[in-house]
Amino acid sequence: MSWTDIGTLNDIPLRGSRIVKTAVGCIAVFRTAEAEVFATSNKCAHKGGPLSEGIVHDRKITCPLHNWIFSLETGEAQGADQGQITTYPVKIENGRLLLDFDAVIAKVA
Template identity: 65%
Template structure:
């Protein structure tokens, strides 16, 4: 079972917005959809390094702000691109709180 750590309230992220969590492994973008689903992705587009946290959230996808690559937040795959994928991370909501895979935070604390 994956241990999780509380990173804040669901209300801290606007609908169709994101929040960045800094870890030793890099920045993680935590997204909230219009339906209050939450996803956690690597915050760096593999195409030109654009910050996905500044992208446009639509449905369960996010569009990179630099060159409009669209990523499925469930799988991390770029849609319509030959190559392109970002890491996804375990995240969930319980009692209005966002919980992120604790191993990401522990690596940060150990760094």
């Protein structure tokens, strides 16, 4: 694993998100109400909506375009919707957010 510092936990508001731009596309990093963090692709599996602009609730994200709901843990669509978004390993160490860039590159290759 290649953990790369992408900022601080406080850079993301509770129930909010931020985008990390990479050479292989944008990754959305989400913070739940319980201050957990998750990283996923920024594009909805349905119509490519910007998930970083969606609503974070529990451990889920609702796409702002058509209200599809995805698990931030697994990337799977919830309810009757079918599809999946890519998830990436992210962790918090000493208040810093670390993203595994090896996984980012591997999932694109």
